[in-house]
Amino acid sequence: MTTKATGNQYSFPTLEARFWAKVDKGGPLWQGTPCWLWTAWVDRYGYGRFNLSKGVAVAAHRFAYELLGLEIPLGLTLDHLCRNRPCVNPQHMEPVTNRENILRGVGLAALNAAKSCCPKGHPYFVSSDGKRRCRTCHGEVVKRGRTNAR
Numbered sequence: 001m002t003t004k005a006t007g008n009q010y011s012f013p014t015l016e017a018r019f020w021a022k023v024d025k026g027g028p029l030w031q032g033t034p035c036w037l038w039t040a041w042v043d044r045y046g047y048g049r050f051n052l053s054k055g056v057a058v059a060a061h062r063f064a065y066e067l068l069g070l071e072i073p074l075g076l077t078l079d080h081l082c083r084n085r086p087c088v089n090p091q092h093m094e095p096v097t098n099r100e101n102i103l104r105g106v107g108l109a110a111l112n113a114a115k116s117c118c119p120k121g122h123p124y125f126v127s128s129d130g131k132r133r134c135r136t137c138h139g140e141v142v143k144r145g146r147t148n149a150r
Helices: 017-021 059-068 098-104 107-113 134-149
Strands: 005-007 009-010 049-052 056-059 076-078 093-096 122-128 133-136
Touching: 017 059, 049 059, 056 059, 059 076, 076 098, 093 098, 098 107, 133 134
Parallel strands: none
Antiparallel strands: 005 009, 049 056, 076 093, 122 133
16 A cells, blocks of 8 residues: 655545556446446456455445445345446446346356246246146146156
């Protein structure tokens, strides 16, 4: 941390000044506005991390969102609409449920959730326990079970 001597006094950069010193506001454009790229520590998932103090780090995009006076409602997470994980531009964020955030992604959970048919091409339905099932394949399994029991 850089300090500046002024007589016998030392001035330290504010938390806000330390944060913005690590942001490059000239990133790639998303819907006409640039990504603000975090240039410091990035975790193994690609999200920026900001040290508030020794041993206390927070997600950089969440810090930027709240620093600019925006509120993240309890129980919601920030979705990077620009799909650029080091981006801290609040215009590129939307508070959503964790489920919505996962389903909007490109991970395995999102890909599986988008499927509307079983591997044999039969349509899925949602059973009473909330799981997706194939009525045709399930019926065949039940029928085989009855046949084998005789």
